[in-house]
Amino acid sequence: MAAGSLLLSILAVFLPASIDLGDIREGDGPAVCNFVCANDSSTPLDISFVSVSCSCVSVSWPRESIKPGESARITAILNPDGMNGRVSRQITVWERGDKALATLDISANVISSRPPKSYSLLDGKVEVSARALNFGYVEKGNAAVSELELKNTGSGVLPLELHSTGGIKVTGDSEIAQGGSAVLSVICAPESVGSIEGSVVIRSGSSSFTIPVEALCIGKVVEQEAPALHTPASPLKVSASGRCKLEISNAGKSPLTIYKIEYPSGVVCTGIPVTIESGRSCLLKFRSCPAAFALRIFTNDPVRPFRELRFEK
Numbered sequence: 001m002a003a004g005s006l007l008l009s010i011l012a013v014f015l016p017a018s019i020d021l022g023d024i025r026e027g028d029g030p031a032v033c034n035f036v037c038a039n040d041s042s043t044p045l046d047i048s049f050v051s052v053s054c055s056c057v058s059v060s061w062p063r064e065s066i067k068p069g070e071s072a073r074i075t076a077i078l079n080p081d082g083m084n085g086r087v088s089r090q091i092t093v094w095e096r097g098d099k100a101l102a103t104l105d106i107s108a109n110v111i112s113s114r115p116p117k118s119y120s121l122l123d124g125k126v127e128v129s130a131r132a133l134n135f136g137y138v139e140k141g142n143a144a145v146s147e148l149e150l151k152n153t154g155s156g157v158l159p160l161e162l163h164s165t166g167g168i169k170v171t172g173d174s175e176i177a178q179g180g181s182a183v184l185s186v187i188c189a190p191e192s193v194g195s196i197e198g199s200v201v202i203r204s205g206s207s208s209f210t211i212p213v214e215a216l217c218i219g220k221v222v223e224q225e226a227p228a229l230h231t232p233a234s235p236l237k238v239s240a241s242g243r244c245k246l247e248i249s250n251a252g253k254s255p256l257t258i259y260k261i262e263y264p265s266g267v268v269c270t271g272i273p274v275t276i277e278s279g280r281s282c283l284l285k286f287r288s289c290p291a292a293f294a295l296r297i298f299t300n301d302p303v304r305p306f307r308e309l310r311f312e313k
Helices: none
Strands: 014-015 019-023 033-037 049-051 058-062 069-079 085-095 097-110 117-121 124-128 133-139 144-152 161-165 168-171 181-188 193-203 207-218 242-250 256-262 268-269 282-287 290-301 306-312
Touching: 014 097, 014 168, 019 033, 019 069, 019 306, 033 097, 049 058, 058 085, 069 097, 097 181, 124 161, 124 181, 133 144, 161 168, 161 256, 181 193, 181 207, 193 256, 207 242, 207 256, 256 306
Parallel strands: 019 097, 133 207
Antiparallel strands: 014 033, 033 069, 049 085, 058 069, 085 097, 085 144, 117 124, 124 144, 144 181, 161 193, 168 181, 193 207, 242 282, 256 290, 268 282, 290 306
16 A cells, blocks of 8 residues: 655645555445545644545545644545446545645556456457446546456457547557457546546457446535535335435535436436526436336535435335
8 A cells, every 4th residue: 555645835744645455346345545634734724625536436524623733534435336457536635715735546456346348359359347437427627547458369469459539538558469468548537517428449450349438527616605415315215106206405505516317227207407506406206116226416516426325115
């Protein structure tokens, strides 16, 4: 595990400044790590909020002032679901007054629990570590990195041409030796807020295959003026007729933008708003629901931009 410290102008020390979780297995669930913020100044330190570069990371931080000479813990949880290979995520700590104190790094090598998918290229085959990539929430101005591993199971050297669409970048080797493997770095560094739908295209000669890539980009928002999504606790009830309701509200001070709501195909939802004004709420109605399912909400709430709720009978 890599460790270091970061000394800032206000004399706040973060230890470590980066954490490498090493090898973690997708099937083992979320991995937890801790950073310590020490206040070496003569005045109290207030952390207004902590933003993350991807919705796969959730963070808890001290809501009370850190007194001079004292320290507090910032806990980060990385959810490796759907990941494979080397990943890197960033956490930005903000002081009251919209000042960035530090950017902390979390990295890991995720070992997927899903079997590789085999794609035919020319007279050989390539095994690919992931069928698709979903970066989740990515903050504007930050970059999220994931990896794809390709294995040449064919009978000779396999030349590669790497292409990408939708603002996604990909780098890696131009060929794979017989029986060898190559790791491609897929980078999502959005420059504008909104939904991102891109792809990685891997070509060899006249053959090619495509890996879809998705992400949601949100801009930085100051907590004092920020929206705040409020939802009831999970699990929520699904009726015997396959219907359910969900009331969501904005407990913040500025409009809440609903970027996307994900739910299983076949489920019908009505009442999805584009925005919810401060202090207002809306009621979502669902029908044709299965006995149990998960729903994901992506918003511009800077503290918890990604919310997952469970429904069951």
